[in-house]
Amino acid sequence: MLKEEQHSYTSIHMIRKGFATGFPIILGYLPVAITYGVLAKQAGMSLTELTLMSALVYAGASQFMAVNMFAVGTGALEIIIATFVLNFRHFVMSLSFMNQLKKIKLKWKIPLAFGLTDESFAVSAMNSKEASMKKGALFYGTILASAYLSWVFGSLLGGMLGDIIPQKLSQSMGIALYAMFIGLLIPSIKQETRIAAIAIVAMLVNAGFVQLGMSTGWAIVAGTIIGGFSGIYFLGEERT
């Protein structure tokens, strides 16, 4: 094979692999994005505004919260601060993700960082070996881009068509992203049981802080950071 041919073959292969790996995110995002679109429209936002918010803010939980706050007439500054708090966990996740992508060039890392969400981070982090493969950036880029597009497109769809999914079904689909997180975590635990301990520490810390009255945003940050610290103890020596 010519060198160039081999190059484009690897590219197509990585894009395909990225799409297949990221597909569960699309499945989980579409119904949530549609619901967001419906609620945003009902709260009085225009189709352009609600789609623009998905395209520029790209943070599910924050957008739902903003729509709620907007509907009851909360001020913009308060909404922006609440958004920051709820999404600060992405700072911690991005630190971990960018460290995973150490071998990838900065000009690739920056657009990848823009596309980081809970879900795209979780899927990418559980598929870490591609980071050291040729064209690895394309693999992660495809996961992140397909998640992003399904979120923006789903929002537009919800704003345009209204409630197209029956309520019973859309509520049941609320479990989709949680099930995806579980489906990502279990295979790692099967490989290394001690990983379960890290996740459980994070769960308990998160639940404990919520009980103490901390906001969801900070409680998830605390759970992630402290759970991660427990990993220094739980993870074997080979992981450095």
Add this chain to the structure above:
Amino acid sequence: MIILMIIGMSLATMLPRVIPAVIIEKMQFRPWINKWLSAIPYAALGALIFPGIMSVKPEEPHHGMIGGLVAVVLAYFGLNIILVVLGAILTVFLLSF
């Protein structure tokens, strides 16, 4: 006005995502920090799953938990992640009757 709010929210979500790209590029970490960073995904998954999963149906928290347990079992038996997700959706859907 609402456009300004969207731009403000955008900065609030985008800066925390992008700043680490630059930090990591410039720094060489000690081994324990690398270990901490490599444990973060598992911790994040834990914190994202629980207790949030109980709010799938806020008035019936056990529905989310049962759906989650089904997902654990399906994933444990090595099913493809899409089937894990569909199995959990179906479980919660059936519980609502």
